[in-house]
Amino acid sequence: MKKLVVLALVSLIASSAFAGLDGDNDMMGIYFDMDGNSVCASAAFLDHVTAYVLYTNPTLATTRGFELGYDLVGATNTSVAKAFPVSATDVGTGNNIIAGFATPIATSPATVMATLDIFYLDFNPIDIVLRAADPSSNTQGLPMVVREDFSLMTVGFSAPGGPAATINGDCNGVVDNEEASFGSVKALFR
Amino acid sequence: MVLRKLMGVLMVALIVGAASFAVAGVPDLGLSTATMATSGQTLSLFNLPSGGGNAFTAAYIVGGGGQADATITVTLNDGLGAPIANYPFEDITLACTNGGQVMVPCLGGATADANTDASGVTQFQTPLAAGGWADGTTEVLIAGAALTSGGVALQMNSADINGSGNVDLSDVSIFSSIFYGAYSYAADFNADGAVTLSDVALLASGVGGACP
Numbered sequence: 001m002k003k004l005v006v007l008a009l010v011s012l013i014a015s016s017a018f019a020g021l022d023g024d025n026d027m028m029g030i031y032f033d034m035d036g037n038s039v040c041a042s043a044a045f046l047d048h049v050t051a052y053v054l055y056t057n058p059t060l061a062t063t064r065g066f067e068l069g070y071d072l073v074g075a076t077n078t079s080v081a082k083a084f085p086v087s088a089t090d091v092g093t094g095n096n097i098i099a100g101f102a103t104p105i106a107t108s109p110a111t112v113m114a115t116l117d118i119f120y121l122d123f124n125p126i127d128i129v130l131r132a133a134d135p136s137s138n139t140q141g142l143p144m145v146v147r148e149d150f151s152l153m154t155v156g157f158s159a160p161g162g163p164a165a166t167i168n169g170d171c172n173g174v175v176d177n178e179e180a181s182f183g184s185v186k187a188l189f190r
Numbered sequence: 191m192v193l194r195k196l197m198g199v200l201m202v203a204l205i206v207g208a209a210s211f212a213v214a215g216v217p218d219l220g221l222s223t224a225t226m227a228t229s230g231q232t233l234s235l236f237n238l239p240s241g242g243g244n245a246f247t248a249a250y251i252v253g254g255g256g257q258a259d260a261t262i263t264v265t266l267n268d269g270l271g272a273p274i275a276n277y278p279f280e281d282i283t284l285a286c287t288n289g290g291q292v293m294v295p296c297l298g299g300a301t302a303d304a305n306t307d308a309s310g311v312t313q314f315q316t317p318l319a320a321g322g323w324a325d326g327t328t329e330v331l332i333a334g335a336a337l338t339s340g341g342v343a344l345q346m347n348s349a350d351i352n353g354s355g356n357v358d359l360s361d362v363s364i365f366s367s368i369f370y371g372a373y374s375y376a377a378d379f380n381a382d383g384a385v386t387l388s389d390v391a392l393l394a395s396g397v398g399g400a401c402p
Contacts, residue, residue: 065391089394091366098387100394135370137386146391150380 025057028068028113028143029158030128030165036110039164040171043120049167051128053097053114055145055155058107064146065100066113066155067092067133073163077121082114096133104148113145118167125169130157213269217277217332221267222310224330226342227259234381235260236392237348239296239355240399241319252345254382260344262314264330266306273310279303281333282312286346288326293346294353295320296401319401321350321357323376349396351376357396365393 032038036054043049053068065088072078072095082090082097085105092098097114105111120126132141142154158164226233233249244250249260264282266274282302286293293300299319302312327341349357351364368377369385377385379392 065387065394067387087394087397089362089390089397091362091369091390098390100387100391102394102397137388144387146387150388150391150395152386152388 023057024156025059026145026153026155027056027158028066028130028145028155029054029056030070030116030130031110032165034110034112039159039166040169041165041167043118043167045120045123047120049118049120051116051118051165052112053116054158055107055111055113056158057109058111058145060107060145060147060153062104062106062148063101063111063113064104064148064150066143066145067096067098067137068113068143069096069131069133069136070164071095071129071131072118073127073129074124074169075122075126078126079119079121081117081119083117084114085112092133098133098135098137100146120167126167127163127169128165128167129162130159130164214272215274216268217266217274218269218271219332219335220338221269221271222332222337223265223267223339224337224342225263226344227261227263231258232343232345233258233260234345234347234375235318236379237293237318237320237346237350238396238399239299239319239321239348239350239357239401240396241296241299241317241402242396242399243317243320243348245317246315249344250381252381260342262328262330262342262344264302264306264312264314266310266312266332273306273308275306275308275310277306277310277312279305279312282306283331283334284314284318284328285331285336286324286326286328286341286344288324291324291326292322292353293318293320293324293328293348294322294350294355296355299401318346320346321348321355321401322353323347323351325375345375345381347376347379347381349379349393349399355401357393357399362393362397365389 032041087102088099090099144152232252234252235249237243246260248257279302284300296319306312325345328344329336329341351361365377368374379389
């Protein structure tokens with residue numbers, strides 16, 4: 001019985017370090033892997049951390065661009081460089097992406113809309129919080145994607161009201177090493 | 191006396207004959223017509239210098255509200271009101287201006303789709319190869335001269351905002367200044383009354399393109 005409880009606890013704790021794709025359709029989030037599983041990363045000063053803006057579970061077969069804003073809470077010197085899956089025109093400034101793709105891209109359950117190269121130049125945790133782009137093409141405070149016919153569609157945030165991802169931050173008490181977490185839970189029962 | 195009368199009749203016949211010869215087969219700018227498929231609305235056509243912009247059948251309704259058919263049908267008649275068949279399409283062109291604003295076609299980029307048919311009819315339906323912008327009306331020119339019936343309610347803009355024949359950093363810069371500044375139809379490519387992400391995507395679709 002104890003083993004079963006421990007196993008259940010371990011699986012719950014381990015799973016929180018790996019978010020998995022949001023099950024809802026048409027969501028946008030920032031992840032540290034291309035499958036939408038990782039929202040926690042560790043970095044040392046001067047490390048480059050790769051993050052991905054993912055359009056998840058899309059109802060569109062293709063998209064021609066998107067807009068999204070993000071804040072790096074806790075960052076002072078950390079900088080971000082953006083790259084897109086195809087040639088794109090991005091008129092967003094600062095931590096805003098307002099980008100049109102030269103050609104439409106096919107979507108997948110986790111569509112990479114942009115790749116962020118986060119150059120970690122701080123010594124404290126950084127939470128990545130999503131918001132609408134500034135300026136926004138809608139009044140609902142949501143990110144948007146561009147349909148094949150150039151019309152716009154709002155999408156949801158993967159983590160409304162809270163950090164979408166974190167570097168060196170609190171992953172709800174999760175460590176990214178499964179053996180260590182099992183050991184620490186086992187210790188509770190000694 | 192009889193001879194004088196005969197001479198007079200002959201002179202009149204020659205003059206009438208000459209007049210008829212002068213107008214037959216020559217487009218009459220007053221008797222020729224141009225009509226747009228959609229009436230009662232002002233439409234907007236998004237062009238690219240590469241010719242990859244919108245077809246006339248997919249013009250935007252100014253102010254939002256989707257798309258409508260802006261196909262322009264031209265009927266060429268001569269001074270006698272007779273249709274002119276097989277008039278060369280290269281000499282049937284479009285002009286869209288408004289004060290200092292001007293649609294700038296690439297070479298051969300704003301011509302009719304085909305020579306006039308047996309009924310003197312041709313159309314503008316395929317996308318233009320053009321840059322620049324104007325929120326005036328569009329006129330049909332026959333050998334460079336505009337029909338006297340006036341223009342159709344069709345505005346034009348392009349990702350080639352400055353009409354240079356290329357969609358390049360200059361146009362992106364102009365677009366950005368409008369995006370973050372005061373509204374201008376020059377960057378409102380879908381003519382919905384606002385410059386938004388849709389227009390960013392339309393701009394992106396043309397970046398790198400140029401006149402053929």
